[in-house]
Amino acid sequence: MAELLDPIDLQLLRLLSENSNISTKDLAAKVNLSPSPVFERLKRLEAGGFIKKYIAVLDAEKLNYGLIVFCNIKLKQHDRSIGSAFVSDVMQLNEVVECYNISGDYDFLLKVYAKDMKHYQDFVFNKLGSVKSIGSTHSTFVMCENKNTHNINL
Amino acid sequence: MAELLDPIDLQLLRLLSENSNISTKDLAAKVNLSPSPVFERLKRLEAGGFIKKYIAVLDAEKLNYGLIVFCNIKLKQHDRSIGSAFVSDVMQLNEVVECYNISGDYDFLLKVYAKDMKHYQDFVFNKLGSVKSIGSTHSTFVMCENKNTHNINL
DNA sequence: CTTGAAAAATGGAGGGT
DNA sequence: ACCCTCCATTTTTCAAG
Numbered sequence: 001m002a003e004l005l006d007p008i009d010l011q012l013l014r015l016l017s018e019n020s021n022i023s024t025k026d027l028a029a030k031v032n033l034s035p036s037p038v039f040e041r042l043k044r045l046e047a048g049g050f051i052k053k054y055i056a057v058l059d060a061e062k063l064n065y066g067l068i069v070f071c072n073i074k075l076k077q078h079d080r081s082i083g084s085a086f087v088s089d090v091m092q093l094n095e096v097v098e099c100y101n102i103s104g105d106y107d108f109l110l111k112v113y114a115k116d117m118k119h120y121q122d123f124v125f126n127k128l129g130s131v132k133s134i135g136s137t138h139s140t141f142v143m144c145e146n147k148n149t150h151n152i153n154l
Numbered sequence: 155m156a157e158l159l160d161p162i163d164l165q166l167l168r169l170l171s172e173n174s175n176i177s178t179k180d181l182a183a184k185v186n187l188s189p190s191p192v193f194e195r196l197k198r199l200e201a202g203g204f205i206k207k208y209i210a211v212l213d214a215e216k217l218n219y220g221l222i223v224f225c226n227i228k229l230k231q232h233d234r235s236i237g238s239a240f241v242s243d244v245m246q247l248n249e250v251v252e253c254y255n256i257s258g259d260y261d262f263l264l265k266v267y268a269k270d271m272k273h274y275q276d277f278v279f280n281k282l283g284s285v286k287s288i289g290s291t292h293s294t295f296v297m298c299e300n301k302n303t304h305n306i307n308l
Numbered sequence: 309c310t311t312g313a314a315a316a317a318t319g320g321a322g323g324g325t
Numbered sequence: 326a327c328c329c330t331c332c333a334t335t336t337t338t339c340a341a342g
Contacts, residue, residue: 013217021208034310037309052212053172053173057304070263091301097301098303103295145254147245151248190319
């Protein structure tokens, strides 16, 4: 189970985290190998869980989801059942793209994608509003997204 | 230039944002079309910028980047040149995977991936520490990542 | 890891509704 | 304008060495 990644594996991961549509052949050329060993490495990296999935990154703004909000949430109480009830409620909301249990003044941080302010208001009042475990919320609005990569520093 | 997306385009985007390794053939079966028109739609969606890129999503924890921190940053001054100097400095730091200009008490929110607390400490003192435009910082640590999708609510 | 070959997908031509 | 059915080309996938 002690799986080791050599520098070539790391380079493959780096390349794929920037562009996964590259062919095995081109990938092979970049790491100075033939396609076959690269193919085997990819399968190992996928099977080992180092690569979770392959996805298309969409342009939210072009798709009329131009508003990003970080929504901090404080629970009413802090026992395990309240916390897991909150998480399963929030998982259902498809405006919520990310959810973190955090340290500090608030308990959870949500990253929310909304069409506009009106949509976000509706989300807060009608969707979050019906989640009983929530005590209070605090919204931080994104004015500009300056950087958004998925590149881990390998 | 007024590009319109029909329900089939939206479904293709939805499917690809969950799994982009699906073949055009399988994609075609899911939307009840033959591969050719699906292929043409994909090229249109890519050329139109609706699909920004295709990437592999890695498991940060497996790759020894188990610590996620949201780092709030206040600038010393709020003129344009200080702000853009900060952004270009922060873009270089590969621990920073996301950077947002935000409303509220702080000016910027960074999402940082670190190996561990020691690495994060080093990042704050040595890397952020040398960015002159920074006034103060406030770190919020992620205890648990409950949800992380890239699915826009289409 | 290399070679090499079968299976599958991509990308496009040409025709139909 | 949009879709379909082929078909050549390329890529993926997996043997055997």
